[in-house]
Amino acid sequence: MRRIKNIAAAISLALTGALVAGCMGNAGGHPAEDRITIIRDGYGVPHVYADTTRDLFTGYGYVIAEDRLYQMEMARRSVIGTVAEVLGEAYVNHDVSTRALFDPQDIQRQIDALGADDFAILDGYASGFNRRIDEVLADKARLLPRQFIDAGFEPTRWTPYDVAMLYVGTMVNRYSGSSSEVSNYQALSSLTGSYGDSAGRALFDQIYWLEDEHAPTTVPRNETVAMKRDEAGTAAQQIAVADNASATDEKASSLSGHLARLRPLSADWKGMELAGSIVGGTWPDARPTTSNMWIIGPDKTDDGSTMLLNGPQFGWFNPGYVFAVGLHGAGFDIVGNTPFALPVILFGTNGKISWGATAGPLDVNDMYQETLVPGDKTAYLHNGTVQRMKVRTELIKVKGKPDTTTEVYSTVHGFVTSFDPGNNTAYTKKSSWAGFEVQSLIAWIRSTQAGNWEEFLDQASRMAHTINWYYADAKGNIGYVSPGYLPRRPANQDVRLPASGAGDMEWEGFHPFSSNPQVFNTAQKYVVNWNNQAGPGTLTDFGNYSIVDRVNELSSRIEAKPRLSRQDVLDLNRAGSFADLNARYLLPTLIDATTDLPAGSMARIVRDHLAAWNWESADADDDGYYDDAAATLMRKWVPALLERVLKDDLPAEVFARYAPAGYPAAGNPGSPRPAAGLKLVYNAMLGAGAGVPQTVDFFNGEAPAAVLKETFLAAVAALEDQFGSNLADWKTPVATHLFRPQNFLGIPQAGADEGIELAPFMNRGTENNLVVFKGGKAVSLCTVAPPGQSGFVDPNGVKSPHYADQLELYKSFGCKEEHLSREAVRADARSVRTLD
CATH class of the missing domain: 3.60.20 (Glutamine Phosphoribosylpyrophosphate, subunit 1, domain 1)
Structure with missing residues (x-):
């Protein structure tokens, strides 16, 4: 039996248990005398309980401001174009370009036209955010995030317009505004x-x-x-x-x-x-x-579940791009993750359905x-x-x-x-x-x-x-x-x-x-x-x-x-994270075209190695280099092949757009996909069987297999000159994740020294979430969202315990179980806060 040595701690533990039990003991999910209850679990994920829409989103805004106040201040300024006001003239051009993306009066007109309950979402969020700002400004020596002190300004109050603009500036203008x-x-x-x-x-x-x-x-x-x-x-x-x-x-x-x-x-x-x-x-x-998704129906799972x-x-950013939360009450019963945090949970479940x-x-x-x-x-x-x-x-x-x-x-x-x-x-x-x-x-x-x-x-x-x-x-x-x-x-x-x-x-x-x-x-x-x-x-x-x-x-x-x-x-x-995205379109043809290579030759050794390769490039021994020599070969061969096939047919400025091989770049890996030029080359390989009519022969009458073989042999010779004849020495440094202290628009959202590097790069979600349904209900939600739930750094530079506690989980492809029931939330409660 665990003994509690401190009487104050015993009283605190008893009160916490009573509060948690109380907040789970009625339909609204919190004690009658308190409008809002916030319970945080072992990873710092907050669950907010309230009876009304406004109260629920007030609690939501409050917990966001607790965890991500500086990040959110800079996110807001980034999307409405007021960065130069606090960071100086280096950001004037950003503000100028941002102001040209929307009409503030039009956005406000849309907000003014909302019904009362919809408006309560935006108004409640802003109210909760402002409540935390007021607390911070009343106790700056303890609560003001260090980044504000370093940058020389303080947080400002939010409005429903600001809350809406988070969504407009990210999910609309960023992800729905593209044109080429x-x-x-x-x-x-x-x-x-x-x-x-x-x-x-x-x-x-x-x-x-x-x-x-x-x-x-x-x-x-x-x-x-x-x-x-x-x-x-x-x-x-x-x-x-x-x-x-x-x-x-x-x-x-x-x-x-x-x-x-x-x-x-x-x-x-x-x-x-x-x-x-x-x-x-x-x-x-x-x-x-950006982004992938797979849903497996019950007729294709081994236990009849749906996943x-x-x-x-x-x-990848620090603080993380997404925020985890549970919202319970006023017709909502949601657990999931969402960018920044938007006032909508983009990835999650309500127990009956799940969405992504x-x-x-x-x-x-x-x-x-x-x-x-x-x-x-x-x-x-x-x-x-x-x-x-x-x-x-x-x-x-x-x-x-x-x-x-x-x-x-x-x-x-x-x-x-x-x-x-x-x-x-x-x-x-x-x-x-x-x-x-x-x-x-x-x-x-x-x-x-x-x-x-x-x-x-x-x-x-x-x-x-x-x-x-x-x-x-x-x-x-x-x-x-x-x-x-x-x-x-x-x-x-x-x-x-x-x-x-x-x-x-x-x-x-x-x-x-x-x-x-x-x-x-x-x-x-x-x-x-x-x-x-x-x-x-x-x-x-x-x-x-x-x-x-x-x-x-x-x-x-x-x-x-x-x-x-x-x-x-x-x-x-x-x-998917480690797949070589070019291999499946080139290697079968190359392997067939090189069966006549002399036994024992370097080219034959490499060819046989490629034939046995699983088309993945990883770093299992964590030495900072890709494990397989195939990764080095592909990065040498594919650009050479694209140049050999396409450069003579495309003007230089057009070919330049098709020349990259699609592999993750050091420091800025992005979201790799097969080489754009490979689309053209593979269609040319298919010839009359391509899904796109081929009016220009990029191979100029040569057999595609012969060109693949020729460029492969040249790549092998160049690598042998560079590394020698031992394939174990054909090493390529891994690309890495850099969790940048700037946001997606390049605006600082943390201290300049708060960048975090993680190796190797994985071509996967910024966050991952797996929902499993079985027996007529959601039985589990497992998520990972690095670096961590909280970006808070106190005035003395001390970081939240949840600042980066999901990095290793992410690297190992693990995930943390989220709490879907009131009982599960209560069992893992690490703190309880009530707001009146």
């Missing part, structure tokens, strides 16, 4: 300049296609029927799903017809689409390239080329008349310097992202979600209260921006839907290029939600996605969806087993 239409136009101009109009356009079609009929899709090709499970969880009723064969009827017009309506780019123009720079993607793959594992890939997300794949943005009146940058032509741009002046406060101003321009299509003054043109971005940002946030929040697929879909239909949503429930149902308002584009528009702003390429409304990619209880018994194509016919300006896709690393392993165990589902994460 102008950069596509640059590439097309380069191709036609090099080869003439006809040949240049043909080559553009070949390297930037609209549909590859062999590309893997999350909605299985040609699947139009699904099975719904009854109350007992058995397959019972056939239901139709959306017309997956044509998720959108956007078709490219004649490229010549579209180009006839556009002005050329100035030869010296160096403008960049603002939205593309925010997302961070570059042509030929400017879309968000959902999500790996959202936001990047990956980056949206739908084309919900168009760039418009506006023709300017010479000598007047604010006047443009539309529908045959001169129109005047709206101009909004923004005041930007600058620490230690005079205030400055910037002007935000907009046309009938949207905000101006760039000017091409040499050609009297401007580019504007039109987004289908503009004006519906707050509606989309509330829809996502309300989806976490859904109890079945129909309720979940109802909220999906209210999501205006693009996102992928995933679903599993306690009855064994699994589903996928890709929400977003899909524009009806005119027949004369090629979606790959900027639209004409003259009035002849205007949208014709939106497609019905039923045409969005969606599927329920697929015949294949699982759902899998790694940012691959949503469904057949889902056309975009930025997709370039291909048979070469990293999702094959997951689907091939799922298909390999008739039934999967929980460990199998977890092991998919490890396999």
Whole structure:
């Protein structure tokens, strides 16, 4: 029996037990005399209990401010453009570009239009956050995070507008604002300049296609029927799903017809689409390239359970990008993780259903080329008349310097992202979600209260921006839907290029939600996605969806087993993390082409080694180098192959975009995928069997196998010269995770010395969560979200015990069990706090 030596400790323990017992003992989940109860578990994860929506989100805002006050202050300033006010003139350009992404008055109008209970979410969150700020400012010597002291400013109070802008600036502008239409136009101009109009356009079609009929899709090709499970969880009723064969009827017009309506780019123009720079993607793959997901239905698991594992890939930061929380009461009963912390739990379960997300794949943005009146940058032509741009002046406060101003321009299509003054043109971005940002946030929040697929879909239909949503429930149902308002584009528009702003390429409304990619209880018994194509016919300006896709690393392993165990589902994460994403498309052909290599030759030794390789690059002995020489070979050979096949056919500036091999880079690994150039090379290898017509022979009449062999031999010779003939010496240093003290926009969110390095790099989620349903309920939620729950560093530099306590768990592919029941929360309670 444990003895308590200190009487005060005994009283404290008894009171804590009474409070915990009390908060679990009534329907509201907390004592009647206290409006809000907060219980933290052994990893510091808070569970908030309250009866009203406002109180629940007041508790939520409060715990966020306890754990992440400086991070959240800088997140807010990052997305509304007020960083220079506290960090100085080095951040003026950031604030200028950020202010051009949204209209504050429009966001406020959307907030003002909310119903009382929806508004209470934002207002309660801000209230709880401010309550903690007041406590901190009243006791700065003990509670003010060290980063504020070092930066020389203090936290400021929040409003519902600030809370909403967290979502608008991250999930909407970052993940739903991408476009590559102008950069596509640059590439097309380069191709036609090099080869003439006809040949240049043909080559553009070949390297930037609209549909590859062999590309893997999350909605299985040609699947139009699904099975719904009854109350007992058995397959019972056939239901139709959306017309997956044509998720959108956007078709490219004649490229010549579209180009006839556009002005050329100035030869010296160096403008960049603002939205593309925010997302961070570059042509030929400017879309968000983050996150994976697999859901295994009960007919494909070894025990009849249903399993959902999500790996959202936001990047790696300190404090961590996501925040764990439980929200209980007022119609919510949620446990999960969410970025920063948004007022919506993006990844989690309510016991009846579970949900997750990956980056949206739908084309919900168009760039418009506006023709300017010479000598007047604010006047443009539309529908045959001169129109005047709206101009909004923004005041930007600058620490230690005079205030400055910037002007935000907009046309009938949207905000101006760039000017091409040499050609009297401007580019504007039109987004289908503009004006519906707050509606989309509330829809996502309300989806976490859904109890079945129909309720979940109802909220999906209210999501205006693009996102992928995933679903599993306690009855064994699994589903996928890709929400977003899909524009009806005119027949004369090629979606790959900027639209004409003259009035002849205007949208014709939106497609019905039923045409969005969606599927329920697929015949294949699982759902899998790694940012691959949503469904057949889902056309975009930025997709370039291909048979070469990293999702094959997951689907091939799922298909390999008739039934999967929980460990199998977890092991998919490890396999995907270390998979060489180029190997499966090249090595079978290479192995067959090199059977005649002399026995005992270095090339034959390497070839045989590759034939036995598992196509994974890991560092099991933790020595800082990849274990297998194959990792070194692939990093030498693949770039050489791409150069050999593509460089003579593409202008230098276009080839440069296809030259990288796709392997994680030291210090900035990103979210690796197969080499963009490999898509072109593999299609050329397939020839007439490719899903994209091959009008230009990149192999110039040579046999592809012979070219693979030639470049392989050259790579082996170069490596033998560099490392010698012992394969054990062919070492490549591992890429590493750097948990950066800057946020996703490059703005400091922690002290400069708070970066954390973790090796080796794993191509996986920033966080991972596995939900298992069995016996009609969620039986477990296991998560990991490094570095840790709390980023708090006290004024003396002492860090929270939960500052980095999930790093080793993450490295070992472990996870912590979250508490789904009141009893489990009570059993692991480490602290209890009540707010009146």
